[in-house]
Amino acid sequence: MAAQKPDLLQGTLDLLILKALAAGPLHGWAIAKRIQQMSRDVLVATQGSLYPALYRLEDRGWVSGSEAQSAEGRRIKVYRLTAAGRRQLAAEIAAWRAFSDAVNFAIVSTI
C-alpha cells in the first residue's frame, strides 16, 4: 500500500507534521492518519520517518510532547504545536509555496 504512494520530499514531513498539529494536539498514530487524510490519501508518513521527525521537532522546540491518557486508559504521548512551532509552520508554508510555484513555472516553461 504505502509502497505505491509517492515518497515524501525531503523536508516536507516536518511541514506536514506541523500542519497536522495546527488544528490541535494529536498522538503519533493520529498525526500519521491526519497527514494521510489531509493529503487525500496520497501522502503517507511511515513510522520509520514519523517518530524520528517528531523527536527532532521536539528537540528544536517546535512541538512539545506530554503524557496523556487514551480512550482505553493507556498512557500515550500527545504532541502539540508550540509558539515557535507555529512561526516555523508559517515560514515553512511560505517557503513551500515559493518552491512549488518555482517548480510549476519550470514545468510549464516553454524555453
Added chain:
Amino acid sequence: MESLHRLGRRLRILVRRDVVERAMRAELEHHIACEIAEHVRRGLPPAEARRRALVDFGGVESIMEQGRDARGTRLVEDLLADVRYAARILRRSPALAAAGILTFALGIGAASAIFSVAYGVLFRPLPYARPDRLVVVWERNVPKNRDRNVVSIENVEAWQAKAKSFDALTVVTPTSFTLAGGASPERVIGAEISPDYFRTLGVAPALGRDFDSDDAHAGLAIILSDALWKRRFGGDPAVLGRSLTMSGRSYTVVGVMPAAFDPPRFGWLGEQQAWFPFVTTPQKRSWGRFLLVVGRLRSQVSVEQAGAEMAAIAAQMEKAWAANTGWSVTVAPLAGEITRQARPTLLVLLGAVVLLLAMAVTNVATLMLSSLRRRGMELAVRRAIGATDGRLFRQLFVQSALVAIAGTAVGLASAPMVVRLLVAGLPPGTPRSAAIHVDAPVLLVTIAVAAIATLLFGSVAALRGGSAAPLVPAVKPEGDARATARSGGVALVASEIALALALGVLAMLMVRTLAGLESVDLGFDPGGVSIARVALPGDRYGSPVSQIAFFDRLLEQVRAIPGVRTAGLISTRPFGGLGPATTVADTDDAAAGGSRDLVADVRFGDAGVFDALRVPLLAGALFDRADGPGGPIRAVVSADLARALWPGRSAVGRRVSLAMFDGITPEIVGVVGQVHLMDARTPAGPAVYLSASRFPDTVRDLVVRADGDPESIVPLLRSAVAAIDGSLPLYSLTTLPQLVETSLASDRFTMMLLSAFGIASLTLAGVGVFGVFAEDVSRRRREIGIRLALGARHSQVVAQILARALRRAAVGVAIGAALALGFARAMSAVLFGVTPTDTASFASVAAIVLAIALVATLIPAVQAVRRAPLSALREGG
C-alpha cells in the same frame, strides 16, 4: 536563548533516560495497537490484522535507534555508555584502578603544588599597579663586570633631571631604628624612601596619608606596616599623628600601609616594618653609592629603550665626572630583580616535577596497557562483531580518561595541603611567599596539563591497546613477543627507566651539592657560638668614648656570665649578609704606580671575636688596648690577602693602602685564617679586619662562645645589656650553627624535594618495569614451557629473560643520561662542588636503576620457570 532551552530539554532526556526510553517504546507499541484496531475496523480478522500491522511497522528496535539519533543526545548517550562500561571494568579490577588513580594523583598533586610555588614567586604579577612598567635601575661597573651596583645620590639626581623614559625614578634604602617606649625597646627594620615611592608602585596607605614633598625636607614622618601597627599599637587608628621616639629622634606617624602590602625586596632590602622619607643630607652625599632605584617606565617605553637612554646618559656623565669613570647603567624589570635568587632553584624544581609527572603518566599508561592486554580476547570479539576502530578507541580512551579525571581530582584536592606544607618548608627569605596559593590560574594550568597528559597517555593506551586486539587473538589467545614490542612495552619500559634515571641523577647531584656545602671549611667554628646585635642610639652615645665605654662594659658583663668562654665584637657577623668592601693595595706598590690591587671585605672587630669564632692567628698578633680612638691604624688580614700581596714573605709589619675613609694605610699586625663571611657557597675571599675600638660605631654584633646549649645563653645576654642600659634592644639574636643552617636552607629544600621526586620515580619505575615484564613473561609461558620441556636449564631461560630486560633498560639508561645531562646543565647555577657531568652521580644512579630493573624482571622470570613446564603447556594450549 533558544539553544539554552534546547540544552535544557536534552539534559532532561539524559537525566530521565530510562523514562524517555520506556515512553518511546510505549508510544511505538500504541501506534501498532491503533493500526491493529484500524485493520479490525476494516473487517480483517484480529490475527491477520495484527500480522499486517507488525509487517507494515517494521523493526521497533531500528525505529528506536533512529529516534535516539533524532533527539540530539546521541553523542552524550554513547559517551555515558562508554563511561558506565569503563567504570564497570575499573570496578572489576579495583587494585588497577586505585594504582592508576593514585599514581596520576601523585604526578598531578606534585606538579600543581610546585607550580603553585613557582607561579606565586616567579610568574604571578607583582601586587602593584601596572607591575610590568616597574624597573630597577642599577649602576654598572664595566671594568669589574658588576652589572648590579647601588647608586649614588648625585647620579640618581642627574638621572631624574635628564632621563625621559620614566614617569618617576625613586630611591629606597634599608634603615633601622630603635623604637623606644612600650614594654621594651625594639629594633625596627625599615626603609627610607622617596616621598613618591609608594605612588610610583601604585600603592597607598590604608590609614592616614602618603609622604609628601614637605616630609622629604623634614624627614620626621613615619608610615607603619600593618604588622607593626597591630603588634605594637594594637591596631589603634589613633596612632595617626602620634609621635614616636626612634633612635632618640621624634617621628610623627602619618600613615599605616594595608595588611596585604608586600614591599619589594631586592638588593639588600629585606623585611620592612616602617618607612621613613629619604632626606638628602651632605653626610649621605659623602657615602657614595648606596641607594636602590625603582622607576616607572613611561607608557610605550620598553625596558630596552630605557636601558639605551640610560646608557647614553651614563656615557655623558662618565665624561663629566671623574667618579663615574668606568660606570654605566643597567635597567631591569622589578619582578625579575625580586625573584633573582629564587629563580634557578624554582626552575629546577619545575623541570623536575615535569619529569615526575611524565613518569606518573607513563606508569599509568603501562598499567592501562597491561590491563587492556589481559582483555585482548574481549576486545578481539568486540571487533569481530562489528565495533569500529573509532568506537573501540573511544571506549579505551574513556577508560584512561576516567582514571585520569579521578587522579586529577585527588591530586588537586590534595594540592592546597601540599602547598601549605611546601610554603612552611620554604627556605627563609624566599621572596613573595605571600603570593603562593592554589587559585584559578594555578588550577587552570594544572587542569590543562592534566588534560594534555590524559590525551597523550589515553591515546597511547587506546591506540596500542586497540591495535593489540586484531582478529587473530580470538584464535590464538596469547600474543608473541613481537606483539608486546608492537604494543608499546619496550617504549614504556625505556621511558620509565629514562625518567627515573634523570630524576635520580638530579637528586644525586643535589645530595652531593649539599654534602659539598656542608663539608666546606668555613674558617670558623660555629659550634657553641651565639650572636646578637646591639645598636646604641646616637643621641646618648654620640661620642666614640661613650660607645667604647659601653661595649667594654658589655663585654665585661658578658664574660662574667657562667659558661661563657670568650666574647667579642664585629661589625657584621659571618653569614650575616653583605658588609663593606674596598680596594686594597701594597702601599709601596701603590706608590710605584703598580696595579696589584684586589677587592677585600672589610670588617671591624676586636681580638675577642677571633677567639670566639676560633679563627686561627697564623702570624703576628691581634688587636690590643693600643687600638683606640686617635691611635695608630692597624689591621689584621686574611692569609690569602697576605699571600696575594706578598707571596712567600711575611705580611706582618707591612702597610696596605685601603680606598676607604678617603684612603688609609694601616699597618698589618697579624694574619688570620680564611673565613667564609657570606656563606659556604661564596668563596672565602681576602679580608681586612680593622679595630672596632679604633673605628668605634653605634652598631655591633656581639659574638659569644659558651659551654652548653647556645640557646640558653640568649636570655642572659639580654639581661647583661639591660643591666647597663634598659632602653637598649638586643636584636637579631641567633646562634651561629643556626645561621649556617639557614644559609643552607634553600639547597636543603631543593635536595629534599628532588630526593623525594627521585625516590618516587624509582619506585614507580620498579613497579612499571615489573608490570611490563610480568605481563611479558606470562604471555611467553608457553614458549618457556616448551623450552624447559626440551631440556633448557632454568638458569638459561632466566638469563635470557634478564638479558632481554637489560637490553631495554640500557636504551632507557642512554636516553635518561642524555635527559639528565640537559637538566643538570640547566641547574648548574644551583650545584656546588659537583659538575653537571659528575660521573659518580650518573654511574651510581644508573646502577641503582639497572638493579631495580633487574629485580623487577627477576621476580616474574623465576616465577615463570618454577612452574612445571607441562602446566604451562596445558594452560597455554
